[in-house]
Amino acid sequence: MKHKLTSINYFELELIFCHKILKLNSLHYGYWRPSDKIDINNLRKAQARYTKHLLDFIPRGTKNILDVGCGVGDNAMVLEKKGYSVTGVTPDKYQYEILKSMNNDNISLELTKFENLKTDKKFDCILMSESSHYFDMDVGLKKSKDLLVRNGYLLVANIFRKKQSKEFGETHIESEWVNCAEKYGFNIIQRRDITKNVLPTLVFGEEMYKKYLAPIGEIIDVYFKKSSPARAKIIELIFAKDIKRLFSLQNYLYEHLNSSIFEKTARYLVFLLQKS
Ligand SMILES: C[S@@+](CC[C@H](N)C(=O)[O-])C[C@H]1O[C@@H](n2cnc3c(N)ncnc32)[C@H](O)[C@@H]1O
Structure with missing residues (x-):
């Protein structure tokens, strides 16, 4: 199966690099422990640990989950094995085909952008693991509110900028995103800063x-x-x-793999929000 790049999309190039060249099964930063040596094996372990860390945020009573931007499906597959009913969404044909070939139809898959997703289903929990910056925050939060059951949860893990900056310009600014979430009736239940646990991935990437x-x-x-x-x-x-x-692209990589620029400009946060 060939992945056709119609225009240069840095994120997609990065994802293909991680999956095809580094042979990583996950497309997220991972969750490192302070004593971990920075190498590819520990990156793989950190990525598996990240999924486990995310799962700990899922509230009791959750039955069905929408995984927005499900990538190659590592979070979705673990969720499915834990007994949740999972629907995954990705607009990327390459990722969709990989996941389709691996999951024996246990996970419902939608090949579309979240903004364009059409479904009658309602979800107890929506997961956005490193995907919330791919769409306009108003659109994403309004859509989440519409797709969640009453008192449903939105679990978001991502990079958020501290304030307006050129660096990491594609990500949302935390205060703006939080205001927008509150505007759509979400309450913040948990906010955890895991920047220190993801930074070693940038150090590894810069070395690569x-x-x-x-x-x-x-x-x-x-x-x-x-x-x-x-x-x-x-x-x-x-x-x-x-x-x-x-x-x-070189500048993009320099900026995105530089841990001191990251620490100055952004934070890696996990948010659990509840729809009121
Ligand atoms: C960094 S990857 C994260 C993948 C996965 N959630 C994980 O944690 O490994 C970002 C994902 O968001 C997807 N994505 C990009 N634009 C999107 C959109 N508009 N709607 C939904 N997903 C999108 C990408 O195709 C990719 O699957």
Whole structure:
């Protein structure tokens, strides 16, 4: 099965890198313990621990769960094994096919954006694990309110910015998001800051970037410039737009894998909200 990239989408590239190259079964940051050595095996363990950590937030009495942005389904599959009735949503065909091939139809799957999801079902709990920033907060929170049963829960784990900033600009600002949630009648039941437990993933990612991705770029650059400077110039002219995009991807990765920029700008938070 081929994943076709119609336009450069950094998040999707990142997800494919994690799944195809690093062979990770999960697409989230994971939950590290302070003493863990930073390596790929411990990243895998941290990712499994994160799912367990999330499950601890699910209130008693919950029977059915909507997993918004279910990725390759690791949270959804654990939830299903624990006996919850699970519906997963992803707009990504690549992830949808992977999950479809693994879950023997025990998890209902919807290939659509959350904003466009059409269903008559109501849910006891909606889970957004690192997906709440993919849609407008008003749209996401209103839709969640409509899809939840009375007194139902919304469990969100994600990066939130501390205030307006260029860095991590795709994520919501915590205070704005909380105000918006309150506007739609949600009460905050729990808020936990797990920044320290996710930061080692950035350190690992930065190491991967420096060790593998950056040198590949340099090798290609040197190859073209040394083998034929004239051809290199022509290529630069023809592919000027793509080269610019690649540089902005490089900046994106630099910013998103830099743990000190992360700590200065953002927090990783888990919120449990209840619809009133
Ligand atoms: C970082 S991954 C997280 C995956 C999974 N929840 C996890 O914790 O491993 C983000 C997920 O959100 C999905 N997504 C992106 N845009 C979305 C949208 N508009 N509606 C629903 N899901 C979306 C992506 O395809 C991906 O599955």
